[in-house]
Amino acid sequence: MRVGIPQGLLYYWYYPLWKSFFEELGCEVVTSGNTNKKILDMGVKSCVDEACVPVKIYHGHVQSLIEKVDYIFVPRIMSICKNEYICPKFCGLPEMIKYSVPGIENIIDTTVNLRSSEKGGIKAAIETGLIFTGNKGKIYDAYENALNKQHIFMKRLEQGCSFEDAVKGKTRVQDIDRDYIAVLGHPYNIYDSFINMDIIKKINSEGYGVVTTDMLDEDRINKFAGTIPKRHFWTLGRKILGAGLSFIEYMDVAGVIYLSSFGCGIDSLVEDYISRYIKRDGRLPYIKLVLDEHTGEAGMVTRLEAFLDMIKWRKKDESNISAHGRHICSCERLS
Amino acid sequence: MKATFPHMGGTYVAAKGFLEDLGVDVVIPPLCNKKTLEIGTKYSPETACLPLKINIGNYAQSIEEGADTIIITGSCGPCRFGYYGIIEKEILKDMGYDVDIIVLDPPAEDINGFLGKVKKITNGKSAVKVLNSLYRAYIAAKELDRMDKMMFAIRPREIKRGDVKMIYNEYISKTSEAYGTREIIDLIRQTQGKLKEVHINEKIKPLKIGIVGEIYTVIEPFVNLYIEEKLGNMGVQVDRSMTVSKWIETHIFSKMAGINKEWRINAAAKPYLKMLIGGHARQCIGNTVLYAKDGYDGVIQLLPFSCMPEIVASSILPAVSKNEKIPYMTLVVDELTGESGYLTRLEAFVDMLKRRKEVLNL
Numbered sequence: 035m036r037v038g039i040p041q042g043l044l045y046y047w048y049y050p051l052w053k054s055f056f057e058e059l060g061c062e063v064v065t066s067g068n069t070n071k072k073i074l075d076m077g078v079k080s081c082v083d084e085a086c087v088p089v090k091i092y093h094g095h096v097q098s099l100i101e102k103v104d105y106i107f108v109p110r111i112m113s114i115c116k117n118e119y120i121c122p123k124f125c126g127l128p129e130m131i132k133y134s135v136p137g138i139e140n141i142i143d144t145t146v147n148l149r150s151s152e153k154g155g156i157k158a159a160i161e162t163g164l165i166f167t168g169n170k171g172k173i174y175d176a177y178e179n180a181l182n183k184q185h186i187f188m189k190r191l192e193q194g195c196s197f198e199d200a201v202k203g204k205t206r207v208q209d210i211d212r213d214y215i216a217v218l219g220h221p222y223n224i225y226d227s228f229i230n231m232d233i234i235k236k237i238n239s240e241g242y243g244v245v246t247t248d249m250l251d252e253d254r255i256n257k258f259a260g261t262i263p264k265r266h267f268w269t270l271g272r273k274i275l276g277a278g279l280s281f282i283e284y285m286d287v288a289g290v291i292y293l294s295s296f297g298c299g300i301d302s303l304v305e306d307y308i309s310r311y312i313k314r315d316g317r318l319p320y321i322k323l324v325l326d327e328h329t330g331e332a333g334m335v336t337r338l339e340a341f342l343d344m345i346k347w348r349k350k351d352e353s354n355i356s357a358h359g360r361h362i363c364s365c366e367r368l369s
Numbered sequence: 370m371k372a373t374f375p376h377m378g379g380t381y382v383a384a385k386g387f388l389e390d391l392g393v394d395v396v397i398p399p400l401c402n403k404k405t406l407e408i409g410t411k412y413s414p415e416t417a418c419l420p421l422k423i424n425i426g427n428y429a430q431s432i433e434e435g436a437d438t439i440i441i442t443g444s445c446g447p448c449r450f451g452y453y454g455i456i457e458k459e460i461l462k463d464m465g466y467d468v469d470i471i472v473l474d475p476p477a478e479d480i481n482g483f484l485g486k487v488k489k490i491t492n493g494k495s496a497v498k499v500l501n502s503l504y505r506a507y508i509a510a511k512e513l514d515r516m517d518k519m520m521f522a523i524r525p526r527e528i529k530r531g532d533v534k535m536i537y538n539e540y541i542s543k544t545s546e547a548y549g550t551r552e553i554i555d556l557i558r559q560t561q562g563k564l565k566e567v568h569i570n571e572k573i574k575p576l577k578i579g580i581v582g583e584i585y586t587v588i589e590p591f592v593n594l595y596i597e598e599k600l601g602n603m604g605v606q607v608d609r610s611m612t613v614s615k616w617i618e619t620h621i622f623s624k625m626a627g628i629n630k631e632w633r634i635n636a637a638a639k640p641y642l643k644m645l646i647g648g649h650a651r652q653c654i655g656n657t658v659l660y661a662k663d664g665y666d667g668v669i670q671l672l673p674f675s676c677m678p679e680i681v682a683s684s685i686l687p688a689v690s691k692n693e694k695i696p697y698m699t700l701v702v703d704e705l706t707g708e709s710g711y712l713t714r715l716e717a718f719v720d721m722l723k724r725r726k727e728v729l730n731l
Contacts, residue, residue, distance in 0.1 A: 082684040084675060084701060112644070119447035125646035126681030133641075133688040145644070264455055265478065267446030297416060299449045299677040303456050306414035310459050 035166060037061045037142070038103035040095035041068065043088055043124070044111055046197060046225040051184040052107065055159065058176035059166045064103050066095040069228035073098055078327050080134045086297040087229060087326045088222045089123055089130070097135050105165070108141045109158070113149035118269045121300055155181075191248040196234065197225040212243040213349070215342075216281055218274050218308070219293035219301070221248065223325060230293055231331045233323075233338065237291075240342050245287055247277040254280050262307075271300045278308035282315050289319035289345045291338075296326035319345055370394065372490070373436035375424040376401050378588035379517070380613045382557070383509040386550035388440075390502035391491045396436040397545070398427040401591035405430060410704045412460055419592060419673035419703050420585040421453055425460055432466050440490060443474040447647035448678055475620070505550035507622075510614040512557040517597075519564045521608065524601025525575035528568045534598070536563050575606040576722050579660035581653045582671035583679050584611040592702055593671050594711050603719050608665070610656035611649065634659065641685050648678025654685055661693035666722045668695055674703035696722060 037056045039045060045052075045065075053063050066073070069091055077094025099106050108131050111124050119125070128143035144162045148154040156177060163173030190200035215237050217224055224230065224246055234244050247255070259266055259276030266272035281287050290312065294301035305322055312320045321341045323334060373396045374384055381397055388395045399405070405426030412429075413422045428439055444451045454472035461468060471490060476483040491499050520533050527533060540560040547556045578600060586592050587609055600607050619631055634655035642654050657668050670686060672679035683699050690697045698718045700711065 082680055084672075084680045084683070110644070119647070122447050122647040122650065122677040123681055125447065125644060126642065126650065126678070126685075129642055130681055130684045133685050262455055264443075264452070264472075264474075265445065267451055271452075297675045299418070299675060302414050302416040302418075302675065303449055303452045306417070306456060307459060310463060 035061045035105065036064055036103040038064045038066065038099035038106045040092055040099060040106065040108065041066045042092035042095045042226070043127075043222050044120075046221040048184065049201060050187040051180045054183045055162075055176050055180035056107075056166075058179060059163055059172065061166060064099065066098045069095070069226055074228070074327060080136065081130070082134065084297060085123065085130075086295045088220070088226075088295055088298075089127075090327065091226070091229060092127070093131065093135055096131055096138065096141075100135075100137060104140060106138070106141045107162075108143055109162075110143055110145045112145060112147040113154070113269070114146065115148060115269045116152070117149060117265070118267050118272065119149070120269060188248070191246075192250075194243070194245075194249055212241070213288040213345075214243040214245045214286070215345075216245045216277070216287040216290045217293060218247060218278055218290060220270055220274075220295070220298070221246075223293045223295055229295075229325055231329070231334050233291075233293065233334070236335070236338060237342070240339075242288065242342065247273045250277050250280065258283065268300050268304075271304045274300075275304050275307060278304075279311060282311060282318060285317065287318075288349070289321070289341065291341070292320070292322040294322060294324050296324050319348070370438050371396050371436045372438045372440055373398060373428065373431035374440045375427045376589065376591075377585060377613065378590060379513055380510060380588070382544050382547070382553050383506045383513065383550075383613070385544075386509055386547075386553040387502050387506035388490070389549045390505070391494050391499065393490065393492070396431045396434050398431040398434075400541070401427070401589065405591075406704055412464055414456070416675055417456070418449060418676050420450075420589075421456070422704060423589070423592060424453065424457060428457070428461060428468070429464065429466070432461075432468060436468070438469045438471060440471045440473070443472040445474065445478055448676075450648075502550055503621075505554065507614065507617050509550055509554050509557065510612075510617060512554055512561070514612045514614045516557055516561050516564065517609065517612075519561060521597060521601065521606055523564060523567050523569055524598070525604045525606050526569035526571065526573045528570055530602065532567045533564065533601075536560060536567070573604070575604050576667070576719065576726065577606050577608065577665045578719075578722070579608045579610060579656065579665045579668045580671060581610045581656045581660075581668055582649070582682075583653075583673060583676050584616065584649050586671040586673050586676075586702055587611045588613065592673070593700075594702070594706065594708055596669070596671070596700075596715070599712065599715055600719070603716065605719055608660070610652065610660075631655075637662075641689055642682075646678055646681055648676065650678035650682040653679065653682040654689060657686065657689050657695065657697065658693055661689075661695035665695065666726055667718065668697040669718070670697060670699045672699070672701055674701050696725065 039052055056063050073094035074091055076097045077090040077092065080097060081090040081093040096106055096108065108128050110128050111120055113119050128141060131138060131141065142162055142165065144158045146154060146158040159177040160170065160173055163176065167173065187200050190205060193205060195204060237244050255273050255276035258279040259272045261279060278290065281290055292305050294305050309320060309322065312318050319341065321337065323337060371394045372388055376398060385395050385397055401423055405423060408429045409422030409426035413425050441454060443454050454470055458470050471486050473486060474483065520537065524533050543556055547553045580587055588611060597607050634652050637658040638651045638655035642651050645651055653670060660668050670683060672683065686697055
């Protein structure tokens with residue numbers, strides 16, 4: 035049996051888990067490969083106009099897998115944390131795919147729902163596994179092993195590995211001397227180097243390291259996410275918000291870049307919240323880059339370079355160039 | 370405390386009556402207008418959905434008139450609406466307004482917090498009194514929906530165009546004088562009486578179009594560019610799938626009693642969308658199926674730009690339309706929606722439905 039995993043959305047978090055699980059059940063795992071222009075175009079064509087670009091790309095990935103595999107794995111990921119959701123589009127993803135991608139059949143649309151209990155994970159695994167084997171013990175084992183692999187993968191991301199390295203199993207030691215730039219956003223925007231025009235490599239080549247939400251301690255994130263007067267109900271939103279606010283307190287990065295996709299509902303509010311706090315604080319350089327299918331590379335590069343130049347000059351000239359149009363000298367006494 | 374709340378169509382009278390019964394000073398924001406949208410668009414996040422922008426405009430205009438407390442309802446996901454309270458507070462803070470925002474989240478989340486907030490609003494009035502006025506507010510909402518339904522039915526059949534509009538405008542201007550739920554219910558009933566006397570041509574068999582989609586865009590006429598009135602004047606009888614009294618029934622009364630009032634809609638949606646995915650996507654699909662079964666000629670889906678649940682619904686609707694054999698049209702609204710483009714599309718849709726009906730009747 036060949037199972038296709040579209041290389042989009044939460045592939046960028048759960049690929050090791052899914053791959054290991056399916057392989058142990060005796061399936062051959064086929065991915066749709068890195069995003070490219072053709073996949074993007076296919077996605078844009080089949081998906082509804084108003085959807086955000088990651089969802090459109092996902093449509094393209096699914097389409098490129100048709101005829102290559104027996105099953106396409108399009109899970110309905112409702113929730114991956116207790117009492118939280120991902121995003122309404124994730125909840126309706128199998129339906130979106132089913133009714134928009136022409137000629138699609140045989141999708142595995144298991145519901146993954148950990149909202150009420152942790153057991154949702156194993157439940158989804160059994161539901162999926164029973165398609166391939168009648169042996170429940172085997173499914174339990176496969177799931178257990180897959181979870182372990184997933185933990186190792188997440189640890190590697192936490193240590194600062196790039197997504198590709200983490201999947202391949204390389205480990206990397208953090209470079210402590212470097213200045214770091216925080217890149218906030220959804221994992222599928224940060225790790226998909228086609229849609230973000232390889233922003234991480236570009237930042238690295240300018241001599242900066244990159245910090246993503248996955249590299250931060252869960253406690254640190256939760257501490258700051260807990261400062262808002264409401265229980266969070268978006269897992270990704272909570273992580274981004276907590277991480278963003280924590281940088282203001284710790285000042286352990288040289289600047290913050292928010293990678294958002296146009297039309298993303300979560301970004302529209304979370305980004306706004308973070309940017310308001312960063313602006314009020316006034317010490318941390320901050321830029322928001324919006325991605326969509328029309329984004330031109332030149333515009334991105336110009337903004338990124340300007341942003342990084344500003345950060346460099348701030349440090350080099352010790353003049354504390356204002357991060358947000360406040361007075362040039364950040365020292366209250368002199369202004 | 371001078372309380373205010375955002376607009377949502379004609380519902381403000383029910384909320385106003387309820388708060389007045391409890392002795393709260395109420396500031397009603399001016400009915401949504403261009404200025405409201407302008408203020409909202411200027412200060413809200415760029416890609417936030419339209420209801421948030423209108424809300425901000427409403428608040429700003431109310432605060433200018435002296436309001437110091439904002440009361441809104443909340444939810445706990447997965448749609449953006451749940452974060453409205455928090456973001457709106459930050460926006461108002463940056464605008465320089467220091468106001469209190471009371472967010473009424475579903476009581477199941479945090480019952481003590483909920484009761485505390487209710488107490489704050491109700492000035493410590495007895496529970497019986499609160500429930501009593503809540504019930505009367507619900508009756509007012511129900512009467513309001515009935516009045517809307519009458520207007521939908523009369524508009525396409527009017528002999529003298531504009532009769533309904535005149536009666537409605539008169540009603541709107543009188544709402545500010547009515548105090549408390551009792552007077553408001555009276556006023557609505559009087560208006561219903563007047564509507565009954567409008568001369569109509571009973572022989573007309575108008576086209577029937579159902580309106581589905583995101584609840585705020587469906588209910589607030591300013592946001593949907595008065596679609597009901599426009600269609601009515603084109604000789605179409607509309608039906609609105611989302612109403613505030615239904616919302617109260619499903620979210621307040623039935624949740625308390627543990628019954629699901631929407632089983633019929635959910636069952637209709639089931640072949641297409643099994644789960645609740647937030648917002649009103651499932652109701653949108655379910656109602657479209659039901660409209661098809663009830664013999665409606667077409668369905669219009671309304672959503673604010675970038676609305677997450679409705680995007681899912683709009684990608685399923687083509688399949689529903691094909692299987693259930695009902696034409697549909699999706700209209701996305703935001704602050705840039707131009708009226709003439711909108712009208713052209715409505716007219717084209719209605720023309721198409723008319724022709725389709727003629728062909729089917731041959």
